[in-house]
Amino acid sequence: MNTNVIVTENLSKTYGKPPLQVFALRQTNLYIKHGDYIAIIGPSGSGKSTLMNLLGCLDKPTTGKIFIEGHDVSTLNENELARIRREKIGFIFQKYNLIPTLNALENIELSMGFAGVDSQLRTEKAKKLLEMVDLSKRLTHKPSELSGGEQQRVAIARALANDPSIILADEPTGNVDTKSGENIMSILEEINREGETIIVVSHNMTIAQRAKRVLRIQDGVVTEEYV
Amino acid sequence: MFKDHVKLAIKNLQHRMSRSLLTLLGIAIGIMAIISLMALGEGMQQAVTGELSSLSDVIVVSTGGGFFSSFGSGGTPSEYFTDRDIATVERTQGVRDVSTQLSASAFAEYNGKKTLISLTGMDVMVMTLQYSNQRLESGDLLTENDQNQIMIGYGIAHDTFEADVSIGERITINGKKFFVSGIFAKQGMSGFSSDSLVLMNSRDFKKLTGQSNISIIYLRVNDVNEVEPIAARIQDAINQNHGRKDFARATTMTSILETVQSIIGILQLVLVAIASIALVVASIGIMNTMLTSVMERTREIGIMKAIGATNQNIMSIFIIEGMLVSSIGGIVGIVLGIFGSQGLTVILNNFMMMGGSSNLAPVITLISVVLAVTVSLIVGVLSSLYPAWKAARMSPIEAVRYE
Numbered sequence: 001m002n003t004n005v006i007v008t009e010n011l012s013k014t015y016g017k018p019p020l021q022v023f024a025l026r027q028t029n030l031y032i033k034h035g036d037y038i039a040i041i042g043p044s045g046s047g048k049s050t051l052m053n054l055l056g057c058l059d060k061p062t063t064g065k066i067f068i069e070g071h072d073v074s075t076l077n078e079n080e081l082a083r084i085r086r087e088k089i090g091f092i093f094q095k096y097n098l099i100p101t102l103n104a105l106e107n108i109e110l111s112m113g114f115a116g117v118d119s120q121l122r123t124e125k126a127k128k129l130l131e132m133v134d135l136s137k138r139l140t141h142k143p144s145e146l147s148g149g150e151q152q153r154v155a156i157a158r159a160l161a162n163d164p165s166i167i168l169a170d171e172p173t174g175n176v177d178t179k180s181g182e183n184i185m186s187i188l189e190e191i192n193r194e195g196e197t198i199i200v201v202s203h204n205m206t207i208a209q210r211a212k213r214v215l216r217i218q219d220g221v222v223t224e225e226y227v
Numbered sequence: 228m229f230k231d232h233v234k235l236a237i238k239n240l241q242h243r244m245s246r247s248l249l250t251l252l253g254i255a256i257g258i259m260a261i262i263s264l265m266a267l268g269e270g271m272q273q274a275v276t277g278e279l280s281s282l283s284d285v286i287v288v289s290t291g292g293g294f295f296s297s298f299g300s301g302g303t304p305s306e307y308f309t310d311r312d313i314a315t316v317e318r319t320q321g322v323r324d325v326s327t328q329l330s331a332s333a334f335a336e337y338n339g340k341k342t343l344i345s346l347t348g349m350d351v352m353v354m355t356l357q358y359s360n361q362r363l364e365s366g367d368l369l370t371e372n373d374q375n376q377i378m379i380g381y382g383i384a385h386d387t388f389e390a391d392v393s394i395g396e397r398i399t400i401n402g403k404k405f406f407v408s409g410i411f412a413k414q415g416m417s418g419f420s421s422d423s424l425v426l427m428n429s430r431d432f433k434k435l436t437g438q439s440n441i442s443i444i445y446l447r448v449n450d451v452n453e454v455e456p457i458a459a460r461i462q463d464a465i466n467q468n469h470g471r472k473d474f475a476r477a478t479t480m481t482s483i484l485e486t487v488q489s490i491i492g493i494l495q496l497v498l499v500a501i502a503s504i505a506l507v508v509a510s511i512g513i514m515n516t517m518l519t520s521v522m523e524r525t526r527e528i529g530i531m532k533a534i535g536a537t538n539q540n541i542m543s544i545f546i547i548e549g550m551l552v553s554s555i556g557g558i559v560g561i562v563l564g565i566f567g568s569q570g571l572t573v574i575l576n577n578f579m580m581m582g583g584s585s586n587l588a589p590v591i592t593l594i595s596v597v598l599a600v601t602v603s604l605i606v607g608v609l610s611s612l613y614p615a616w617k618a619a620r621m622s623p624i625e626a627v628r629y630e
Binding site: 058086093101109111 | 526530534537622623
């Protein structure tokens with residue numbers, strides 16, 4: 001249809017009821033192309049998380065629409081949203097959010113499992129992904145046996161497991177040391193060079209400035225910054 | 228997919244090992260109680276059935292209150308059958324082996340103490356029929372040729388006189404001496420108690436008492452299938468002899484069997500109902516543990532949803548977890564129940580003196596095992612349904628929320 005992977009139309013999110021209504025996001029119109037590398041910056045409470053949740057199909061907008069690869073997802077029910085998340089979106093969280101009872105390999109296989117991938121194929125692919133993030137020696141380690149940087153690399157591998165159209169990374173370097181942070185960013189950039197769309201949310205301007213586009217969000221209003 | 232959910236559920240259970248084991252133990256105890264009580268009930272059924280079904284061609288005709296009030300209990304009824312009644316019975320078609328049980332009160336004397344007892348006389352054939360299954364403390368059953376010999380119940384041997392009576396000793400009954408040739412073992416609470424029995428053959432009885440007060444008529448029928456109609460015909464005919472509707476009652480072993488079985492059936496039901504309370508408590512235990520686990524795993528559930536798990540995926544993970552706990556608990560419970568029923572039987576046999584050679588043995592039926600497995604699976608599903616639903620409803624936003 002077009003090369004836009006995400007388009008939002010007058011996207012708004014409010015919390016609470018009229019006189020006490022809080023606008024977390026106002027009338028946002030975004031166009032995000034395939035292969036984009038976008039940083040979203042803004043102080044806490046600015047609406048960053050709200051925007052992330054909406055783009056990641058974790059939450060529904062109050063008004064307005066979101067199109068992912070041309071499909072309107074703002075009207076989908078919970079299970080259809082789950083399918084979109086599974087097929088189109090890969091999440092990377094600040095706190096890694098790996099399943100503590102599963103080892104690195106199993107964590108990656110889990111999201112493929114939800115997508116119904118055959119178990120042999122799953123293991124093969126999970127191994128390949130862990131190799132890509134340089135963790136082939138940590139396949140059977142549980143999250144508690146991995147360092148923060150390693151856990152985040154597992155999370156990146158997991159995000160890529162179902163070949164998503166978009167990678168949403170929420171403060172991906174927020175909980176790791178500078179060196180690991182650098183490592184994580186270079187992996188993300190490598191993925192982007194291969195054509196993956198990446199959206200990074202960050203406080204950190206040095207991280208944000210590496211992106212191709214920077215969106216600043218303040219009081220629920222998104223403005224594009226040109227660097 | 229299902230396999231993944233099972234794997235995930237197992238990992239979660241392993242992660243909270245001690246809690247899982249305790250929950251599992253609850254179910255195991257509930258199932259154990261049900262299995263062992265069912266086995267016991269089934270054992271009782273089979274013991275009674277085995278004992279009585281060999282007598283399925285026997286009809287017992289008694290006066291007044293019926294079979295249970297006079298059967299072998301040594302009680303002396305106030306009304307007796309007449310010779311005409313015996314003739315009536317003998318004339319009835321399809322009948323063979325008519326014999327009688329005689330009763331009278333008599334004075335017995337042993338070791339200087341005199342006491343009133345009730346005396347029972349019966350043909351040796353009937354005696355054999357009625358008492359061959361019964362445990363003897365010592366001695367033997369009377370045989371056809373024995374003369375002036377008696378068999379006595381446990382109570383007569385040990386509680387009636389000042390000293391214990393043992394085999395070969397003599398008790399004076401109405402002035403005549405009789406040798407004790409057999410003593411019945413203690414029967415206690417059983418309805419067929421022989422504890423206060425003083426038994427002799429009908430020849431000796433008639434010679435001693437000079438009377439033939441027939442309290443019970445035993446007979447057999449040629450065709451087992453005819454036993455019920457013949458019993459009815461005999462009862463009607465004897466009642467007609469006396470011009471009363473309630474003079475006699477003819478009871479078949481089949482009808483006794485049915486009565487006893489239905490009593491045991493009710494008993495069994497009550498026992499299982501009580502045991503089920505344990506299971507209900509256990510299922511509340513599962514629910515409680517699962518709810519705690521759902522709360523603890525809020526974040527994990529959110530993550531799974533964020534990476535694409537549907538509500539159904541989440542529900543099935545939790546329900547499988549509940550089913551695993553309850554079905555493993557169920558299997559453990561079945562094993563414990565098999566041992567438990569053995570233990571219960573030993574206790575019952577010791578304390579209740581269920582009597583005779585009909586020593587109770589627990590019977591584990593396939594049905595009870597299948598039932599136990601099914602029930603535990605159902606309990607697992609039902610008690611995890613609400614926690615699972617609660618988990619499935621959770622918002623994936625929880626996962627990305629800053630803390």
